[in-house]
Amino acid sequence: MIDASCHCGAVRFTVDAAPDEVNDCDCSLCRRYGARWAYYHPSRVDFAPDCGPTDIYMWGARRLEFHRCASCGCVTHWRAVDRDRPMMGVNTRMMPPEALADARVLRNGEAID
């Protein structure tokens, strides 16, 4: 179980296991966010019941919602507009660094770290 939160602590979630891999996506959006994504089935990501509000950004085909804390602005996760899609992304930058010590860092499918 890994606890993750934005900087101010308003948006908090847990995942059931540390990621084996994180994706340092270099698309036009994620490279600006500086996000490193891990992908989980939504059932494996548990948001705190008193989780603070997020603002959403969408672009392109508008199939994904990129969520950021409405208070501190940290980009915390993305979800598909189609809630049946069996995958979501969590920004592993919200996890404690020690939870990522053994994770491979990928960019375009190649290990970079």
Ligand SMILES: [Zn+2]
């Ligand atoms: Zn926050």
